[in-house]
Amino acid sequence: MAAAIAALLPARRRRPRSSPNADETRRRVVEAAGEVFAEHGFHAPTIRQITQRAGVNLAAVNYHFRDKDELYATVLHHAHRAAAACALTVNAARPPREQLRACVRGFLQHLLGPARPAWHGRLMAREMAQPTPALDSLVEESMRPRCETLAAILRALTGNRLPRAQHNRIGLSIVGQCLIYSQNRALIERLFPPAPAAANQVDALADHIAQFSLGGIAALLNQAKRRSQSPAITRRAPRRKLPAA
Amino acid sequence: MAAAIAALLPARRRRPRSSPNADETRRRVVEAAGEVFAEHGFHAPTIRQITQRAGVNLAAVNYHFRDKDELYATVLHHAHRAAAACALTVNAARPPREQLRACVRGFLQHLLGPARPAWHGRLMAREMAQPTPALDSLVEESMRPRCETLAAILRALTGNRLPRAQHNRIGLSIVGQCLIYSQNRALIERLFPPAPAAANQVDALADHIAQFSLGGIAALLNQAKRRSQSPAITRRAPRRKLPAA
DNA sequence: ATATAATTAAAACATTTGTTTTAATTATAC
DNA sequence: GTATAATTAAAACAAATGTTTTAATTATAT
Numbered sequence: 001m002a003a004a005i006a007a008l009l010p011a012r013r014r015r016p017r018s019s020p021n022a023d024e025t026r027r028r029v030v031e032a033a034g035e036v037f038a039e040h041g042f043h044a045p046t047i048r049q050i051t052q053r054a055g056v057n058l059a060a061v062n063y064h065f066r067d068k069d070e071l072y073a074t075v076l077h078h079a080h081r082a083a084a085a086c087a088l089t090v091n092a093a094r095p096p097r098e099q100l101r102a103c104v105r106g107f108l109q110h111l112l113g114p115a116r117p118a119w120h121g122r123l124m125a126r127e128m129a130q131p132t133p134a135l136d137s138l139v140e141e142s143m144r145p146r147c148e149t150l151a152a153i154l155r156a157l158t159g160n161r162l163p164r165a166q167h168n169r170i171g172l173s174i175v176g177q178c179l180i181y182s183q184n185r186a187l188i189e190r191l192f193p194p195a196p197a198a199a200n201q202v203d204a205l206a207d208h209i210a211q212f213s214l215g216g217i218a219a220l221l222n223q224a225k226r227r228s229q230s231p232a233i234t235r236r237a238p239r240r241k242l243p244a245a
Numbered sequence: 246m247a248a249a250i251a252a253l254l255p256a257r258r259r260r261p262r263s264s265p266n267a268d269e270t271r272r273r274v275v276e277a278a279g280e281v282f283a284e285h286g287f288h289a290p291t292i293r294q295i296t297q298r299a300g301v302n303l304a305a306v307n308y309h310f311r312d313k314d315e316l317y318a319t320v321l322h323h324a325h326r327a328a329a330a331c332a333l334t335v336n337a338a339r340p341p342r343e344q345l346r347a348c349v350r351g352f353l354q355h356l357l358g359p360a361r362p363a364w365h366g367r368l369m370a371r372e373m374a375q376p377t378p379a380l381d382s383l384v385e386e387s388m389r390p391r392c393e394t395l396a397a398i399l400r401a402l403t404g405n406r407l408p409r410a411q412h413n414r415i416g417l418s419i420v421g422q423c424l425i426y427s428q429n430r431a432l433i434e435r436l437f438p439p440a441p442a443a444a445n446q447v448d449a450l451a452d453h454i455a456q457f458s459l460g461g462i463a464a465l466l467n468q469a470k471r472r473s474q475s476p477a478i479t480r481r482a483p484r485r486k487l488p489a490a
Numbered sequence: 491a492t493a494t495a496a497t498t499a500a501a502a503c504a505t506t507t508g509t510t511t512t513a514a515t516t517a518t519a520c
Numbered sequence: 521g522t523a524t525a526a527t528t529a530a531a532a533c534a535a536a537t538g539t540t541t542t543a544a545t546t547a548t549a550t
Contacts, residue, residue: 044288046507047508048508057530060528063527068507129371130375168437169450172422173422173454176425181421205414215464217457222460303500308497
């Protein structure tokens with residue numbers, strides 16, 4: 001009878017018990033879908049494109065996954081796990097400047113590869129730029145923890161002497177410097193034809209961003225110190241006004 | 246006879262001569278399409294959604310524009326012109342630090358509004374993140390000139406003492422800090438619930454980014470100077486290697 | 491005022507897309 | 521080896537979407 005009921009719900013997987021061969025087609029579908037979702041977003045790619053690229057039958061998506069939405073959710077979940085594995089590369093025993101460099105490098109590595117499934121980072125970057133309902137879980141499971149890591153490094157670097165809002169802005173300044181290379185790849189390739197984000201240049205990029213950001217943080221600390229020394233002026237000190245003529 | 250030929254090509258605009266009423270529907274379609282393209286990209290929005298939002302008939306898109314593609318191109322062209330008008334806010338007579346701040350503020354204003362048609366900047370940001378064939382004209386007409394402005398400011402700030410590749414990276418660091426607020430709005434709203442990019446905070450954001458970037462540039466200049474003083478070491482000086490145990 | 495063109499409105503079309511169904515094949519258990 | 525379930529393959533479907541067509545309406549020129 002259970003079989004009869006299952007026959008009435010044909011769009012669902014019949015049994016969690018899966019043959020090794022079935023696992024292989026699932027894997028191929030996820031891989032193909034990941035690549036194309038990362039490249040063109042959720043709407044543009046069609047199921048026919050995906051299944052053709054995976055070399056499986058059209059119905060495989062609706063058989064192994066409920067529908068296109070669940071396939072996308074599954075693909076994004078795979079990217080989650082890869083990201084989590086990547087976040088552990090920061091060694092809290094090193095000096096904060098080194099930690100920042102390692103954190104940036106890990107992020108860039110994840111975004112620009114060549115991590116083995118190269119689409120993981122790009123897919124997450126795209127999801128942030130063009131959110132679907134799946135964004136919430138992405139933020140909570142992957143982005144927030146990584147954000148906490150960065151925030152801790154920043155607190156160590158500033159001695160916690162800056163207000164929270166400023167810490168947040170600094171974090172976004174650092175992340176923004178990384179994301180632009182992933183999210184605006186097409187733009188950069190057109191502006192600077194020999195793409196400066198080639199895979200083997202990830203380390204050079206990380207060095208640049210870390211150095212640039214350390215300088216930025218130092219400037220903000222200096223500014224805060226100057227302000228606290230002349231507390232009457234909350235904005236920047238006005239330059240001497242030259243009398244007209 | 247010309248009329249007969251026109252009747253055979255019904256998908257084209259019959260005549261460039263347009264009544265004032267027709268101009269109004271064109272305007273409403275462009276406005277509605279701009280908002281929804283900026284929000285959801287090119288593929289997701291349907292012509293029915295757009296025409297309904299504009300309060301015009303479904304066929305208006307294919308009558309006044311050839312098809313969805315040309316409508317998108319037209320919308321993007323409107324955004325171009327608004328961007329060009331916005332790029333003139335930098336006064337070359339001011340000191341470079343001021344120019345940088347003005348440049349950043351103009352860019353942010355364009356991205357985060359509230360410029361009157363608020364979708365202009367967002368649409369361009371989206372086009373860069375998810376390029377269509379229309380990206381090329383966007384880059385050449387809008388981005389490259391703006392980029393040149395920024396590059397000139399940077400050369401003034403560094404005294405042209407850094408290699409070209411490093412100048413490019415600095416420019417991308419600055420632009421990346423701005424773009425993240427537009428391209429990852431959804432992410433930021435989830436991470437920092439009271440959005441720090443509220444419209445009236447554009448000035449504060451521009452101050453932060455300018456200050457941060459000036460500090461970053463100073464750090465890179467320092468680094469270059471240190472390296473040129475000890476030219477044998479091209480990478481950063483290796484720390485003393487501790488012998489094992 | 492009337493004729494002609496331009497524009498709008500409504501319905502119809504053709505295609506694409508996600509999904510289901512039905513049949514064929516393969517693996518698994520007894 | 522046979523029966524049963526799981527998986528794959530192929531075809532069929534239904535809904536949605538971009539586009540056309542045809543008719544109605546409005547503006548413009550003579």
